[in-house]
Amino acid sequence: MEARTETVTVTDGSFDLHLWLPEGGSGPVVLLIQEIWGVGPYIRKVAEDLAALGYVVGAPDLFWRLQRNWVADHGEAGLTASLKVASEFDIPHGVADSAMALAHLRGLPEAEGGAAVVGFCLGGSIGYLLATTVEVDALLSFYGSAVPDAAGLMEKIAPPALFVFGGSDPYIPREQVAKVEEAAEGRPNIEVYVAEQAGHAFLNHEAPQFYDAGAAPVTWKRAVEFLGRHLG
Numbered sequence: 001m002e003a004r005t006e007t008v009t010v011t012d013g014s015f016d017l018h019l020w021l022p023e024g025g026s027g028p029v030v031l032l033i034q035e036i037w038g039v040g041p042y043i044r045k046v047a048e049d050l051a052a053l054g055y056v057v058g059a060p061d062l063f064w065r066l067q068r069n070w071v072a073d074h075g076e077a078g079l080t081a082s083l084k085v086a087s088e089f090d091i092p093h094g095v096a097d098s099a100m101a102l103a104h105l106r107g108l109p110e111a112e113g114g115a116a117v118v119g120f121c122l123g124g125s126i127g128y129l130l131a132t133t134v135e136v137d138a139l140l141s142f143y144g145s146a147v148p149d150a151a152g153l154m155e156k157i158a159p160p161a162l163f164v165f166g167g168s169d170p171y172i173p174r175e176q177v178a179k180v181e182e183a184a185e186g187r188p189n190i191e192v193y194v195a196e197q198a199g200h201a202f203l204n205h206e207a208p209q210f211y212d213a214g215a216a217p218v219t220w221k222r223a224v225e226f227l228g229r230h231l232g
Helices: 041-052 076-087 091-106 122-131 148-156 174-184 215-231
Strands: 003-010 013-020 027-033 056-060 111-120 138-142 161-166 190-195
Touching: 003 091, 013 041, 013 091, 027 041, 027 091, 027 122, 027 215, 041 056, 041 111, 056 091, 091 111, 091 122, 111 122, 111 215, 122 138, 122 148, 122 161, 138 215, 148 174, 161 174, 161 215, 174 190, 190 215
Parallel strands: 027 056, 027 111, 111 138, 138 161, 161 190
Antiparallel strands: 003 013, 013 056
């Protein structure tokens, strides 16, 4: 599998866009938006898995204005440090940078077909906000904490979208998830999947304090099938 790093230039600087290519060399593009731990081992593994399915995957370094290529370990110290960095992160900048990264991905010679946005945690929120303003073919948002309070924007989501939450997430209480379910009701393009016994970041196998070995494989299979249906 080929991997390389592209540079995306914006008005106030530039940032890295980490890229993974499928064996065939080209395919639909997936913008993969990081968690607070950065483009670390988990996001890279997700990128490799998606590239193996035939997608051209790009993961932008969104914390570049604070600390370039931030990667933290998944222990308590790393979580604390990442939460601090995330607290200083500017969400509108993140959405704008993600839009530029997506445009860059679409312009690559390897890009062939549609484009999807996939985001985890922080990235789940940014991906949702991005899809309200930029045309994409599919959205996959995993446990984005900003989604419930911004559920009123759901009417601006035009593409097929899958929102994933843990029903026992201490960071996103179940009653908050219910806001998303209510906003999605009657919208045939939107699915909400709740793993009721799982907590936050339950797909992240690099974080044993969060990973749910029962819910993760089932949820990831559903996500892959969703991308296959809507992106090819």
